[in-house]
Amino acid sequence: MLRIGHGYDLHRLKGGHTLILGGVEIKYALGCVGHSDADVLIHSIIDALLGALALSDIGNWFPDTDEKHKDADSMQLLKSVIESECFTDWLLINLDSTIICEAPKLAKHILSMRENIASCLASSVSRISVKAKTNERVGPLGNSEAIAVHTVLILEKKV
Secondary structure, rough: EEEEEEEEEEEEEEOOEEEEOOOOOEOOOOEEEEOOOOOOHHHHHHHHHHHHHHOOOOHHHHHOHHHHHOOOOHHHHHHHHOHHHHOOOEEEEEEEEEEEOOOOHHHHHHHHHHHHHHHOOOOOOEEEEEEEEEEOOHHHHHOOEEEEEEEEEEEEEEE
């Protein structure tokens, strides 16, 4: 049995915040704003995983009204989802994420992101795709007001 999940997340950018994508701290004048570390890539992946198994979304698992998640490391949130009993019978076939932002340029960070995600998911880097695209200077994404990520993944039931 196969299950497909789609995740989406978006965070505003603001000065005075650290930009973390895929567990990689990226030097940039702006960072994502959020209750946790605001790793928009990891949040999208969490939503895709939860969606694949119809287990709601990141906001239900880690509500921003719960102070224990304040400034949480999103990689640890991902790890807790993957280690939950819900996922023990599932194998990640592949994951494909697209980061949408005008700046900063992310090419030199992509492999590190893929490696972090693969390690957290106990998967091969060859099953993890992360791409970066611009929004052609259109709208809030194109004006560097926010970063968005779409993730699609396939899970297979272990035999």
